[in-house]
Every structure is written in structure tokens, then in C-alpha cells.
Amino acid sequence: MTQSKKSDDSFEFTLVSTNEPSTVVVDENDVIVNAEQMNDTHDAAFEEQRLAKAAGIGSAVVGCLVGGPILAVVLGVGAKFACEQPNASGLRDTARAVGEVALLVHHKAKQLDEQYNIVEESQQAAANLWQRAKEADEKHHILEKTKQGLLKGYRATADYVHRHNLIERFVLGVGSAVVWLGDKVALLMAPNNESRRHESNNGSSGSSTEIQRVHLLRDEVYEMRVTE
DSSP: EEEEESSSSSSEEEEOOOSSSSEEEEHHHHHHHHHHHHHHHHHHHHEEHHHHHHHHHHHHHHHHHHHHHHHHHHHHHHHHHHHTTTSHHEEEHHHHHHHHHHHHHHHHHHHHHHHHHHHHHHHHHHHHHHHHHHHHHHOHHHHHHHHHHHHHHHHHHHHHHHHTTHHHHHHHHHHHHHHHHHHHHHHHHSSSHHHHHHHHHHHHHHHHHHHHHHHHHHHHHHHHHHHH
């Protein structure tokens, strides 16, 4: 293949490997136009992708503030997906509007940071605060004293619970309530005549039965405590 310049804007290529030479003429203006079209297409795709990411991030931030991390994930993924859809819709327009607002906020924040060095000053302030906290802890042993105070509080609480048998009392109270509730449910589920006869003839036996059950439950709790 040989190359020769035909005019100011064209080049001529000749294929010499075939029997009959053929010539291909390439116009420089067409090459420039095609390159510009490819660049415009690439830039448009990049801007669409950037807008979709901004919509997802902005929606995730709003969702986190309103409903926590779960809503943040749902809104972020949904907004990014809606923004990437080719067909126009109200949801897509809303997602794109959120993305545009997020890009505007990011641009303004970047301008403020370049003007006032907010990020650098914040990092320096955090580093200074951490260094002062370390120096105060080395001097006054704050972490060690806090740890000892929490340990003493835990031991005092456990000793109080053990001395006053709070756990056993709680178990007995729950057991008594369960026994009473079970008897009442059994009476309600029984036939009317049997329940009335049971109430008339064994009015005092019901209370004694409940007392016996409570005593049995108390004995079981005592045995568990002794075993421990």
C-alpha cells in the first residue's frame, strides 16, 4: 500500500498487492466529524451514568435520614434504576431531578472546600482532638477509670440481685400468673354446666390447687438455685 497526497484535504491510498490497483480516498473533514460525533456520544453516556449515580446517592441519603439504612438502600437502587431507563416517565424525571440536585450540591460543596479548605481543616481539627484525648488519657487514665467504674457498677448490681432474690421472685411471679391464666382458660373452654358445678362445689379447692402449684414451682426454683 502506498500513500500520496491528492489535495489539501484528501489523501490517496493505493493497494499494490493485488493485480489491479485500487484507490481509497479519505476526506479529512469526514474523519474530524466522525471523531467529534464519537466524543459527543461518549460524553453523553458518561453524563448519563454520572447523573444516575448522583440520583442513587442523593436518594440513599434522603432514605437514610427518613427511614434508616433499609429505606436508603431501596431508594438508592430504585432511583439509579429509574434514571437509567430509556423511556420517559414521571419516576424517571423525578430520579433525574434528584440526581441534578445532588450534582449541584456536590459542585457547591467542592467550590466551598476549594475556597475555605473545609475538608483539610476538619481533618486537622479531628487529628488535634484525637491527640488531646490521648494525652488526657495518658495523664489522667480516663479509660482505665471508666472501665473500673463500669465493673464496680456491674458487680454491685449483681450482688443486689443475688441478695434480694430478684430473679427467683420474678420467676415465681411469672409462674403464678401462668398458673392462674391457665386455670381461667380451662374454665372458659369447659361446658357451662360443668363450669358452674365446678364453681359451686369446688370454690375453695381451686384456690388451694393454685397455692399448691405455686409451692411446687417455688420448690423447683429453690432446687435450681441450690444446684447452681
